[in-house]
Amino acid sequence: MNELLSDLKFRGLVSQITDETGLEELLNKESIRLYSGFDPTADSLHIGHMLPILTLKRFQQAGHHPIALVGGGTGLIGDPSGKKAERTLNTEDIVQLWSDRIKEQLSRFLDFKAEANPAVIANNFDWLGKMDVIAFLRDVGKYFGVNYMLAKDSVKTRIESGISFTEFSYMILQSYDFLNLYQNKGCKLQIGGSDQWGNITAGLELIRKTEEEAKAFGLTIPLVTKADGTKFGKTEGGAVWLDREKTSPYEFYQFWINADDRDVVKYLKYFTFLSHEEINALEKEVQEAPEKRAAHKRLAEEVTAMVHGQEALDQAIRISQALFSGEIKALSGEEIKQGFKDVPSHQASSKEISLIDLLIEAGIAPSKRQAREDITNGAVYVNGERKQELDYALHADDRIDDEFTIIRRGKKKYTMVQF
Numbered sequence: 412m413n414e415l416l417s418d419l420k421f422r423g424l425v426s427q428i429t430d431e432t433g434l435e436e437l438l439n440k441e442s443i444r445l446y447s448g449f450d451p452t453a454d455s456l457h458i459g460h461m462l463p464i465l466t467l468k469r470f471q472q473a474g475h476h477p478i479a480l481v482g483g484g485t486g487l488i489g490d491p492s493g494k495k496a497e498r499t500l501n502t503e504d505i506v507q508l509w510s511d512r513i514k515e516q517l518s519r520f521l522d523f524k525a526e527a528n529p530a531v532i533a534n535n536f537d538w539l540g541k542m543d544v545i546a547f548l549r550d551v552g553k554y555f556g557v558n559y560m561l562a563k564d565s566v567k568t569r570i571e572s573g574i575s576f577t578e579f580s581y582m583i584l585q586s587y588d589f590l591n592l593y594q595n596k597g598c599k600l601q602i603g604g605s606d607q608w609g610n611i612t613a614g615l616e617l618i619r620k621t622e623e624e625a626k627a628f629g630l631t632i633p634l635v636t637k638a639d640g641t642k643f644g645k646t647e648g649g650a651v652w653l654d655r656e657k658t659s660p661y662e663f664y665q666f667w668i669n670a671d672d673r674d675v676v677k678y679l680k681y682f683t684f685l686s687h688e689e690i691n692a693l694e695k696e697v698q699e700a701p702e703k704r705a706a707h708k709r710l711a712e713e714v715t716a717m718v719h720g721q722e723a724l725d726q727a728i729r730i731s732q733a734l735f736s737g738e739i740k741a742l743s744g745e746e747i748k749q750g751f752k753d754v755p756s757h758q759a760s761s762k763e764i765s766l767i768d769l770l771i772e773a774g775i776a777p778s779k780r781q782a783r784e785d786i787t788n789g790a791v792y793v794n795g796e797r798k799q800e801l802d803y804a805l806h807a808d809d810r811i812d813d814e815f816t817i818i819r820r821g822k823k824k825y826t827m828v829q830f
Contacts, residue, residue: 413438415473421687422680424466426605426631429615434628437599442474442528445600446592448535448585449517450482450490451509452501455654456516458666459644462632462681464520466602467530469684471521477530478598479517483510484539485585490610491565491578500577510534516653519718531596535588551587554620555613563609582613589614593627605631635681638673653718660719661749664727667711668704672697675706683713737795744812747827751817754825762810762830766791766803773828775820785820792819 412420413435419425428434437443447463449456456464467477486506501509514532521530560566560582566574589611592598601611611629618625635643644651651666652658658666670678676694679685685693693706716724730750733741742750757773764772767782770791776782785791789799793809794817809816816828 415470415475418687419466419469423677424462424469424632424681426633427608427629428631429612429629433626434600434630437626437628438475442476443600444476444478444592444596444598445470445602446478446480446533446589446596446598447602448480448482448485448588449513450486451506451513452486452489454509454512455652455657456513457644457650457652459635459650460653462635463602463604464517465682466632468520471525471528471530472684474528476528477521478592478596479514479521479530479532480588480592481510481513481517481532481534483507483534483536485535485581485588486510487536488581488584489578490581490585491569491574507536510536512654519653533592533596535584535591538591539584539587547583551583551590551617554617555583555586559616560613563613565606565609582610585610586614586617589627590617590621593618593622593625599626600628600630602630602632604634606634607631638671655719655723659749659752660715660723661727661730661746662752663719664711664715664724664731667714668707668731670707670710672701675710679706679710679713683710683717685709685713733795737792739795739817740811742811744814747811747815747817751815751825751827754827756827756829759816759828759830762805762807764805766793766798766805767801769805769818769828770820773818773826775818775824775826790821793817795819 415438416425416431416435445467447467449460449463464479467479471477483506486509487500487503489500517532523530523532560579561570563582565582566579569578589598589601601614603611608629608631611631615627615629618627637643646662646666650658651663655663667678676690676697679690679693693709696703696705712724715727726746726749730742730746733739733746734750739747759769760772766786767779770776770782770785771779776785783801786799786801786803789797791798793805794811805816807813810830814830816830818826818828820826
């Protein structure tokens with residue numbers, strides 16, 4: 412078997428292939444161009460997008476030519492695949508802004524300056540935006556039977572709840588993308604999540620009907636699932652984004668290190684470039700010494716470094732260690748903001764304030780009597796240090812970067828005080 416396909420199968424990254432024998436023969440014979448599309452439905456990609464991106468990267472590392480297609484055109488329409496209701500249509504300027512941000516994020520993973528096989532960014536607005544409605548209906552739409560489209564899952568699942576002609580036409584637009592890239596870039600393979608199977612095969616059908624002796628293929632990747640039944644890539648705070656302003660490197664690191672034991676080996680295969688031998692060794696550790704969490708740490712380190720860089724990974728580890736040990740004073744103000752992003756915060760009325768008054772003011776204690784009792788009992792910590800003096804007043808050394816103080820009451824109730 413082709414070495415690349417063999418690796419993809421080991422990692423569980425192959426859901427369906429339109430013609431496996433034909434694709435294997437092609438990969439053994441030449442370096443091919445392939446693409447995957449990313450619609451700008453938000454101002455950042457999230458970790459659900461990583462699987463197709465990293466699969467493009469695996470193809471590039473094997474000597475092939477990836478095309479990352481930003482859906483500046485299709486993003487104005489909305490893909491019905493996997494959606495129970497119509498998407499909200501965004502304005503052209505918003506879609507353009509989001510497209511530019513996605514281009515920047517894709518450049519973190521794909522090498523656009525490689526000498527032998529550089530990756531390429533394309534935007535389907537460049538051709539879809541120029542197509543008039545008559546040309547669309549005559550030159551493309553005539554190849555699509557309505558019954559054929561109704562049989563596709565992306566449409567069939569929406570028939571009862573309703574689907575507009577706008578989203579119904581999405582399949583045709585994505586199919587035209589494949590045809591355009593096939594004709595103008597020599598692109599012979601489209602990859603995507605398994606929910607894209609209908610759109611991919613529709614594109615292959617369009618190529619077959621319009622091109623003589625067409626030779627193109629489709630490959631889908633499984634949609635990522637979690638063993639506990641919850642949605643992959645979601646936390647209490649929402650989606651796990653690739654933009655560090657939306658999901659900090661520390662939060663990102665924590666998502667991976669807290670992966671379910673039943674998922675961690677699967678994620679190592681999906682999201683890292685560790686060798687088969689390394690992954691098998693980590694799988695053995697999960698089975699024999701799960702308490703060491705070696706696989707979880709390696710997963711979190713590999714993915715965080717790949718997305719945010721080594722410096723951000725080092726910072727995430729430092730925050731994690733400080734929170735575990737209670738040595739909060741070792742953190743910088745920036746690290747405090749990351750590590751305590753989701754805890755209650757309070758804007759202090761003054762830098763010169765007694766601990767008792769601060770406990771009352773911040774709502775940490777309901778009364779002075781309770782505040783005194785908590786302090787006396789050793790339940791109050793300032794930046795990880797227990798304070799039992801009833802007359803204790805906060806001073807400059809208690810302000811990290813002269814801006815933050817972390818108050819803890821009991822074992823888990825944290826409050827971030829800002830000055």
